[in-house]
Amino acid sequence: MRRASNLRFEISKTGNLLGTRIPLVSLRQTLAVAQYLSFRQAAIALGIxxxxxxxxxxxxxxxxGIMLFERNTRGVRLTEAGRRFVTEVERAMRILDRAVKTAGMHARGEQGLLRVGVYALIAGGFLDTLLEHFHARHEHVALEITESTALDAQLQVRDDQLDIAFMGRSHDIPDLNSRVIWRDRLMAVMPASHALAAREHIEWKDLARETFIVREAGTGPQVHDLIVVRSAGQWPVPTIRRFDIGRSALLSMIAKGHGLSLLVEENVATAPPGVAFRPIVDEPESIAFMAVWSPRNHNPALQNLLGLARALGRASPPS
Known part of the structure; x- marks a missing residue:
């Protein structure tokens, strides 16, 4: 509390916050004398x-204008006015100390709220691990998680509805800060009974006549666009059916033979029985996942999350 020692309270002789200026250090010394009932012991404890x-x-x-302590040869004791004064000062000091501590925690990003947009949360996946580590290190920061598409997440970041969003993209967004955090391998997902599941790996041309099912939310729109881009000039665009469902429902539909889809490799660990993942060998590059945030956002908890994301991203082996 050294930096607070220059604060001064406005206190009048009647106890109102007016008039005489009382240094905070005087109040702390008064509390010390009241605790030890000795000027000598209080001085030793304070180091003065x-x-x-x-x-x-x-x-x-x-x-x-009041006597706080009665002094005599046997020592010191509080007067009745002094006892009441010390009681109120102790209460005020607890409030002040809590205010200083809380302000410091907010300034360091150790307390507050962080609103995070995600494309999905996969148990044991990168984002799940990142948020688990962050919560363990910053337990007083409340995490508010929102799942949305990349486009919706960008709009929410711009409108200050999200502090940060994680999405699968690899190009810059002009008015937002962005950084690739990790990469993962693209996989074709199919029923385990599908003929392609008997192969160790497949090529894009093997998927040309298949029916794809994708989600409306999460990375669904990006999966749709990727299928269209990879088909362009090569073969007719495959049939793509879009459903407003979650990731688990999508995998269940695939297991029951409703179609194929595309997911990254981190989904393999939590896939249900009856689903097979196969790498696409002629996919030119792994899928980049990036963090996006506003340059106007100065939430210190955001910087803490970004720092941790970079550290975990570097620790993850490239796909």
């Missing part, structure tokens, strides 16, 4: 001279 403590208490009593 006894004469300094005695002089400050006398000045405080003069400013207040």
């Amino acid at each position: 001279s006894q004469s300094s403590v005695s002089e400050r208490i006398k000045m405080l009593e003069a400013d207040l």
Whole structure:
């Protein structure tokens, strides 16, 4: 509390917040004397001279116009006015200390709210691990998680509805800050009974006549666009059916033979029985996942999450 020692309270002789200016250090020394009932012991505890403590208490009593302590040869004891004064000062000091601590925690990003947009949360996946580590390190920061498409997430970041969003993209967004955090391998997902599941790997041309099912939310729109781009100039665009469902429902539909889809490799660990994942060998590159945030956002918890994301991203082996 050294940096707070120059604060001063406005206190009048009647106890109102008016008039005489009382240094905070005088109040702390008063509490020390009240605790030890000894100017000498209070001075030792505070690491200052006894004469300094005695002089400050006398000045405080003069400013207040009341006697806080009765002094005699046997020691010191609080007057009734002093006891009431010390009780209120102790309460005020607890409030002040809590205010200083809370402000410091907010400034360091150790307390507050962080609104995070995700394309999905996969148990054991990168995002799940990142948020778990962040919560363990910053337990007083509340995480508010929203799942949405990349386009919706960008709009929410711009409108200050999200502090940060994670999405599968690899190009810059002009008015937002962005950084690729990790990459993952693209996989074709199919029923385990499908003929392609008997192969160790497949090519894009093998998927030309298949029916794809994709989600309306999450990375669904990006999966749709990728299928269209990879088909362009090569073969007719496959049939693509879009459903407003979650990831688990999508995998269940695939297992029951409703179609194929595309997911990254981190989904393999939580896939239900009856689903097969196969790498696409002629996919030119792994899928980049990036963090996106507003340059106007100065939430310190955001910087803490970004720092942790970079550290975990570097620790993850490239796909």
